[in-house]
Amino acid sequence: MSALLALPITLPLAAAAVSIVVGRWRTAQRVIGVATLSALVVVSIGLLVHVDRDGAVASQAGGWDAPFGITLIADRLAAVMLVVSLLMLLAVLLYAIGQGEAERAHVGFHPVYLVLAAGVSAAFLTGDLFNLFVSFEVMLTASYVLITLGGRRDQVRAGMTYVVISLVASALFLTTLGFVYASAGTVNLADLAGRFTDLPVGVRQALALLLLVVFGIKAAVFPLFFWLPDSYPTAPTAVTAVFAGLLTKVGVYAIIRTQTILLPADDRPAALLLAIAGATMVVGVLGAIAQNDIKRILSFHIVSQIGYMIMGLGFFTVAGVAGAVLYVVHHIIVKTTLFLTGGLVEHRAGTGHLDRLGGLVRTVPVVAVLFLLPALSLAGIPPLSGFVAKFALVDAGLADGWWLVVAASLLVSILTLFSMTKIWAGAFWGAREPSPGGRPLPALMVAPTAALTALSLGVALFAGPLYALSERAASDLLDGETYVQAVLGE
Amino acid sequence: MTVVLAATAAVLFGCGTFLLLQRQLTRVLVGLALLSHGANLLIVLAAGPPGEPTFVGEGRRSALLDPLPQAFVLTAIVITFGVTSFLLALAYRSWLLTGDDEVQDDVEDRLIATRWSAAEELADAEEAAAAVHGDDLDHHDSTLDGGEARRRAPGERAPDDEVRR
Numbered sequence: 001m002s003a004l005l006a007l008p009i010t011l012p013l014a015a016a017a018v019s020i021v022v023g024r025w026r027t028a029q030r031v032i033g034v035a036t037l038s039a040l041v042v043v044s045i046g047l048l049v050h051v052d053r054d055g056a057v058a059s060q061a062g063g064w065d066a067p068f069g070i071t072l073i074a075d076r077l078a079a080v081m082l083v084v085s086l087l088m089l090l091a092v093l094l095y096a097i098g099q100g101e102a103e104r105a106h107v108g109f110h111p112v113y114l115v116l117a118a119g120v121s122a123a124f125l126t127g128d129l130f131n132l133f134v135s136f137e138v139m140l141t142a143s144y145v146l147i148t149l150g151g152r153r154d155q156v157r158a159g160m161t162y163v164v165i166s167l168v169a170s171a172l173f174l175t176t177l178g179f180v181y182a183s184a185g186t187v188n189l190a191d192l193a194g195r196f197t198d199l200p201v202g203v204r205q206a207l208a209l210l211l212l213v214v215f216g217i218k219a220a221v222f223p224l225f226f227w228l229p230d231s232y233p234t235a236p237t238a239v240t241a242v243f244a245g246l247l248t249k250v251g252v253y254a255i256i257r258t259q260t261i262l263l264p265a266d267d268r269p270a271a272l273l274l275a276i277a278g279a280t281m282v283v284g285v286l287g288a289i290a291q292n293d294i295k296r297i298l299s300f301h302i303v304s305q306i307g308y309m310i311m312g313l314g315f316f317t318v319a320g321v322a323g324a325v326l327y328v329v330h331h332i333i334v335k336t337t338l339f340l341t342g343g344l345v346e347h348r349a350g351t352g353h354l355d356r357l358g359g360l361v362r363t364v365p366v367v368a369v370l371f372l373l374p375a376l377s378l379a380g381i382p383p384l385s386g387f388v389a390k391f392a393l394v395d396a397g398l399a400d401g402w403w404l405v406v407a408a409s410l411l412v413s414i415l416t417l418f419s420m421t422k423i424w425a426g427a428f429w430g431a432r433e434p435s436p437g438g439r440p441l442p443a444l445m446v447a448p449t450a451a452l453t454a455l456s457l458g459v460a461l462f463a464g465p466l467y468a469l470s471e472r473a474a475s476d477l478l479d480g481e482t483y484v485q486a487v488l489g490e
Numbered sequence: 491m492t493v494v495l496a497a498t499a500a501v502l503f504g505c506g507t508f509l510l511l512q513r514q515l516t517r518v519l520v521g522l523a524l525l526s527h528g529a530n531l532l533i534v535l536a537a538g539p540p541g542e543p544t545f546v547g548e549g550r551r552s553a554l555l556d557p558l559p560q561a562f563v564l565t566a567i568v569i570t571f572g573v574t575s576f577l578l579a580l581a582y583r584s585w586l587l588t589g590d591d592e593v594q595d596d597v598e599d600r601l602i603a604t605r606w607s608a609a610e611e612l613a614d615a616e617e618a619a620a621a622v623h624g625d626d627l628d629h630h631d632s633t634l635d636g637g638e639a640r641r642r643a644p645g646e647r648a649p650d651d652e653v654r655r
Binding site: 068130133134137141144145148151153156157159160163164167168170171172174175177178179181182187 | 506510515518522525526528529530532533535536558559562565566569572573576577580583584587588
């Protein structure tokens with residue numbers, strides 16, 4: 001099984017290379033992209049089943065033993081994230097092929113998309129802090145290209161902000177790595193887990209805080225979120241959907257990973273994380289209410305939702321972290337679906353401005369359903385997946401008596417519902433027929449969106465087994481022993 | 491030696507941060523380069539005191555330098571090089587499109603801000619008009635115009651663009 005571990009990284013990179021070579025022949029590019037991602041979905045599901053049954057799998061690249069070589073490791077959290085991300089990447093690729101906007105605009109779309117997949121997989125699978133930096137760079141460099149692929153004026157403007165902010169975060173990450181290596185003498189996460197406890201408290205906390213800031217910028221938590229609603233909406237829909245569903249969640253994954261494994265149980269920054277979580281939720285949703293464009297509203301909601309995940313982590317109990325894991329899974333699916341639906345609306349009506357939309361519920365009822373289900377799920381209406389995830393979080397919070405942040409999260413849910421109603425009322429209700437003679441919707445755009453909606457219904461339907469899986473992942477995370485053993489093999 | 495290098499890293503970080511806060515993308519670019527040089531220097535320092543080159547079978551084992559940070563720095567330099575060239579291309583593209591490489595404001599954000607302030611000004615003006623009646627109508631109009639003008643501001647370079655092409 002450990003031989004398969006490198007596959008989600010190497011396969012898309014190789015496929016990207018082939019995809020460039022056959023660049024003149026678009027059908028070949030499409031086949032390569034879809035086949036690669038489909039194969040990876042199968043591999044990652046196999047990996048998840050295996051890891052859940054037999055415990056974490058590790059492999060040492062090049063046969064160099066753990067603290068010196070590059071470690072790849074899949075534990076339950078990594079495997080779950082991998083499965084959901086690859087499913088999402090596949091669905092969005094199909095959508096992009098159906099839409100044709102970004103995909104046909106440039107010969108580089110398919111190769112860069114595959115490189116992005118490789119970067120995301122590498123970030124989930126790596127067991128080494130420096131290798132995490134490299135995976136982030138692979139992923140981000142691909143995203144820089146995707147966000148500016150059209151080279152339009154607004155894309156260049158938004159791309160600049162995005163690239164510069166990401167680069168500052170990268171420079172800070174590199175600095176932090178220097179500090180970590182200087183103080184602990186290793187960058188292997190499993191090895192660090194042992195050595196971090198021996199460090200002086202001040203140094204340890206400073207390093208943990210630096211890592212939190214670095215990943216906080218990538219995950220767009222308060223107060224480091226400002227770049228996100230500015231840059232995401234300008235990219236083509238398929239690209240925005242991938243960014244919204246994945247990139248920030250890789251940051252959240254890195255926060256969950258580093259804050260649990262590096263810090264001993266009695267020294268975890270619970271109160272700090274909960275304060276950040278509360279502020280992120282509230283500010284994000286208030287930002288969303290002020291907006292007037294579908295993509296921008298949804299972009300602000302990404303920020304708001306990140307708060308829930310950080311909140312679950314901030315409880316630092318098995319129930320809390322399990323809730324956070326479940327929430328990440330639910331969020332990746334639902335958020336991507338919402339962006340894809342937003343793209344359907346824009347494709348149909350030619351604009352995403354609520355002032356210029358209306359009456360879509362009569363002209364394209366399918367899109368209305370595809371919007372309504374994930375929107376209600378995002379707000380946490382039972383019995384949809386958002387309700388399950390939020391219930392797990394609230395339950396975990398009340399068990400520990402964190403009343404304030406739980407109350408904030410419930411309030412934010414109501415405000416989320418409010419701004420979703422705003423989109424609904426603006427775009428779907430109303431008498432006005434959108435711009436003269438709306439374009440027909442390609443089946444290949446609607447089908448992946450519908451599939452993702454069905455998947456989010458599946459999350460609600462199989463909430464029990466999924467929560468049990470999240471709980472197992474969470475207890476692995478908080479314990480840390482299994483991870484260290486899988487890597488160092490002691 | 492370590493102190494001098496540490497001070498150099500500090501200067502690099504300082505200058506890099508200052509340049510990052512400028513509006514021109516080329517300056518930001520130089521700032522980012524300085525910042526990553528500072529970070530690289532820091533990692534080299536993390537390797538400890540200078541030692542002999544790390545080759546198997548050569549030199550005394552105890553005097554060898556830790557090679558790992560150098561591998562880190564090498565990787566980081568390559569990444570920075572690639573991304574810097576991308577940013578240069580982006581700056582060039584921006585110069586082609588707008589005639590300079592200044593990072594511009596978020597247009598939509600400014601629209602929303604002006605929408606609120608325009609609405610407030612309108613309400614204020616109406617209140618004033620209600621209080622005084624009569625000759626306040628001019629004032630009312632002028633605030634409206636002000637709002638309109640600012641709303642147009644983000645796209646005001648558009649005609650220039652056409653000429654340049």
